[in-house]
Amino acid sequence: MLRGSIVALVTPMLASGEVDWDSLGHLVEYHVASGTSAIVAVGTTGESVTLSEAEHLAVVEKTVALAAGRIPVIAGCGSNNTAHAISLSRQLEHMGVVAGLSVTPYYNKPTQEGLYRHYCAIADASGLPQILYNVPGRTACDLKPETVGRLASHANIIGIKEATGDLTRTPLLRELCGEAFALYSGDDATGCDFMLQGGDGVISVTSNIAAAQMAQMCRAALAQESDKARAINERLMPLHRTLFIEPNPIPVKWACAQLDLIASATLRLPLTELTQPGETAMQQALKSAELIASV
Template sequence: MFRGSIVALITPMHADGEIDDASLQRLVDFHVAEGTTAIVSVGTTGESATLDEDEHCDVIRRTVEFAAGRIPVIAGTGANSTREAISLTRRAREAGAVAALLVTPYYNKPTQEGLYLHYKAVAEAVDIPQILYNVPSRTACDMLPETVARLAGIDNIIGLKEATGDLSRVTRLRADCGPGFALYSGDDATAREFMRLGGDGVISVTSNLAPRSMQAMCEAALAGDRERAESIDATLEGLHRDLFVQSNPIPVKWGVAELGLCSRGIRLPLTWLTQEHQACVRQAMSQAGLL
């Protein structure tokens, strides 16, 4: 459904941690203007773990409203409870999201069969295109390629965000899941090679700060223009690395605020980027031509 750079959008907040609607509007407009392929609203970068269900669904609804059909909105609806994931996914469809992105259940550490049955249950309960999301470094749960291949046979499971950084999986996933199954990198640092090996794009943290460059890099990579893709990606290398000097989304929210696009707010237990790390993020932003 989507090819190129998809932003894993931050959820802007005021200093007291309340949602900042004005900044959310500003960010949606920014990504429309910069050519981002699609927005993921309230994914894990959007602090989904600290929003209650009503807030979560309201941010999705407002993002769809602000997008006004100019850019597709994919809703983050994953949860470690299958019932909660179904509820979030149903409400995202009602809010007008074009698809849902569902992270693997975290902390529970389900078996591969448990993962299959979890995603199958959500897909059968809610008629909306669904993208699987595998990020074992954050969830302590690795969805293996053979499980993804089983799930690819369910009609409304349309793709995978694979954030292991393990490029050896791409060729196997493409072969096992077929050409119509979308494969997205969830690791900015290896996204260019992921696309060279058969991926369709990236669901990106870096794109919060450098959406035009990320989209240009993706377009070059998908077109097979290796030299141009490498050249653009070289300017983004610092962001790919330093946006993770503290837990995501701490550094990227600081960077977006530095660009004047949002307020300086984050929700506990996350805290604002510490002084000792600000210089390296600022340097990475300068390397990318943002400052």
């Protein structure tokens, strides 16, 4: 089981909108050097919804090649079209990724039974281990703990990224799913407490720009060194909050460019560049986390 700080990696793009392969290489090296536990390539933070399928697969393949066995790679493979999610999982199965991250179907608003059948269909059709991803704030669809408990009995469904920020779910998910089922927070602001309650790690946006600090915080939380974990997390809290001041990944891409982790903060429409008030807030958050110098 992967544990610790797992980065929900941005997909760097040139000003033209094409994928920036040089910056992707820089990001992978940064995370290897910083102690990040794993990379999620082309998850929702990686703008999966605006990449073509060919680009999606190419970014995953290149990320695995750049990682060269030094850091595990998880691939985004979710869709609100079950057949498409199955197709993606099958194509990713032989690319060297350790698992797929599959977001709940957005817009469709399926029932809990529909969600159960959706994920079982994917897990039955592909040998790629599946990590469920619940983020109702972006999908209008909530994968309830009881449904997760049903899905946890499937041999090919190995964990969940739980991004509600509702810490009352952590012990319930552990009770329903068992110790072998991986529980990852998808909410940076509550990730520390999530791990202190028995979670296994965080699939993190903040890790894009504060990778070493997130890795240190996660190690402390997993070791139940609560004072140390919370002290690190407190320094990161302005980042956790401000990175969502505008829709993700707008702020984090801007911050990555400011820290020279990528060459450009380019996004694809319908996302647009960070506003001036957003830039001011992000600059202050970067200073608070001591990622840039205070004037």
